[in-house]
Amino acid sequence: MQFSEIPGLSALKSQLTGAFKKGKVAHAQLFSGISGSAAFPMALAYATYLLCQNRNDDDSCGSCANCTRIQKSIHPDVHWYFPKISASDSGKYDKVVAEALPRWRSFMTESPYGSFDDWALVYGQENKNLQLSREDSRQILKNVSMRSVEGGYKIIFIWGAEFMHPSGANALLKVLEEPPEKTIYLMVTFAYDSLLQTITSRSQLVNVPPNQLEEIHNYLVEKNIGDEQAMQLAKISQGRIGVGLRLLQSEDDMAYQQFRDWMLACWNRDLTSLVHGSEEFSKSGKANQRSFLTYSTSLIRNSLLKFAGNQPPIINAEEDTFIGKYSQKLGFEKLQSMYELLNEALLHLERNSNPRITHLNLSLAIVKKINAS
Numbered sequence: 001m002q003f004s005e006i007p008g009l010s011a012l013k014s015q016l017t018g019a020f021k022k023g024k025v026a027h028a029q030l031f032s033g034i035s036g037s038a039a040f041p042m043a044l045a046y047a048t049y050l051l052c053q054n055r056n057d058d059d060s061c062g063s064c065a066n067c068t069r070i071q072k073s074i075h076p077d078v079h080w081y082f083p084k085i086s087a088s089d090s091g092k093y094d095k096v097v098a099e100a101l102p103r104w105r106s107f108m109t110e111s112p113y114g115s116f117d118d119w120a121l122v123y124g125q126e127n128k129n130l131q132l133s134r135e136d137s138r139q140i141l142k143n144v145s146m147r148s149v150e151g152g153y154k155i156i157f158i159w160g161a162e163f164m165h166p167s168g169a170n171a172l173l174k175v176l177e178e179p180p181e182k183t184i185y186l187m188v189t190f191a192y193d194s195l196l197q198t199i200t201s202r203s204q205l206v207n208v209p210p211n212q213l214e215e216i217h218n219y220l221v222e223k224n225i226g227d228e229q230a231m232q233l234a235k236i237s238q239g240r241i242g243v244g245l246r247l248l249q250s251e252d253d254m255a256y257q258q259f260r261d262w263m264l265a266c267w268n269r270d271l272t273s274l275v276h277g278s279e280e281f282s283k284s285g286k287a288n289q290r291s292f293l294t295y296s297t298s299l300i301r302n303s304l305l306k307f308a309g310n311q312p313p314i315i316n317a318e319e320d321t322f323i324g325k326y327s328q329k330l331g332f333e334k335l336q337s338m339y340e341l342l343n344e345a346l347l348h349l350e351r352n353s354n355p356r357i358t359h360l361n362l363s364l365a366i367v368k369k370i371n372a373s
């Protein structure tokens with residue numbers, strides 16, 4: 001993450017880079033903003049700036065080895081702590097971390113503006129009590145006592161500091177007060193008021209304000225969202241980019257449900273539903289028809305990836321589960337044929353074929369494929 005990827009907030013960016021240039025980097029900083037704000041992207045851009053090997057005055061380079069490794073969250077001197085399910089004993093802690101880390105990496109790369117709920121969903125543990133446990137604090141103390149691997153800054157990232165177990169927080173007080181040289185704590189919170197005073201009094205507050213309407217609008221337009229839709233989302237999101245992006249995602253969630261219902265109807269040879277589905281499809285307008293078929297194609301493509309033993313990018317937990325189950329049920333050849341059928345249908349649509357007939361023919365071809373022995 002570079003500062004330039006975050007819209008607006010230029011005063012704050014200058015304040016952060018300015019402190020570095022003056023040699024006044026506070027060792028414990030608390031990035032505070034409302035849920036959906038740029039609090040985490042800002043802390044991430046700052047960490048990248050601190051470790052970049054080729055930074056300029058205002059930003060990291062975005063392409064050196066350190067920038068790349070932070071982006072993939074594999075830099076050996078950047079340690080990640082975030083709310084997880086609690087391990088029943090310290091022996092299980094490593095397993096909990098090993099299972100959570102790949103999902104965390106997806107989350108921070110795909111949804112840096114995401115909320116706690118977004119994280120719980122990607123993690124697949126939305127009904128569990130997630131926290132930063134005492135074991136996390138023990139691990140932090142261990143990290144702090146070790147030398148930095150590469151001799152530069154060592155960064156301890158604590159995302160969701162409000163989920164820190166009180167006794168775990170107390171265990172950190174001493175290291176927050178007297179950190180070893182070049183160890184930096186970057187904490188991110190969406191609920192400053194519920195933090196323990198012992199934490200807030202020992203860290204420098206970095207207040208990350210909401211974005212301006214126009215900043216979010218432009219940000220979404222740069223992501224290829226239509227001008228009108230971008231403005232509508234910017235208005236609803238009220239300064240929180242993460243909310244705007246989430247709303248876009250929920251449009252995808254609806255597409256997912258539509259896709260799932262469609263596939264189930266094909267699976268069950270439910271002709272009444274399929275005919276009805278084709279009518280609905282034809283009424284939905286050309287752009288929606290194209291985007292739905294493109295989305296369906298990408299899900300089948302991800303199923304193929306999964307079948308071949310590769311982990312496709314996790315967009316949301318439901319899709320991931322579906323892809324896993326479906327790819328096993330159908331197998332490679334059927335998925336491959338469905339992928340080709342969908343691409344053909346897209347081509348027909350481009351050539352102005354009748355959308356209802358295209359969709360119905362496609363559905364029937366999929367029924368035939370799925371139920372072939």
Ligand SMILES: [Zn+2]
Nearest residue numbers: 052061064067
């Ligand atoms: Zn760099």
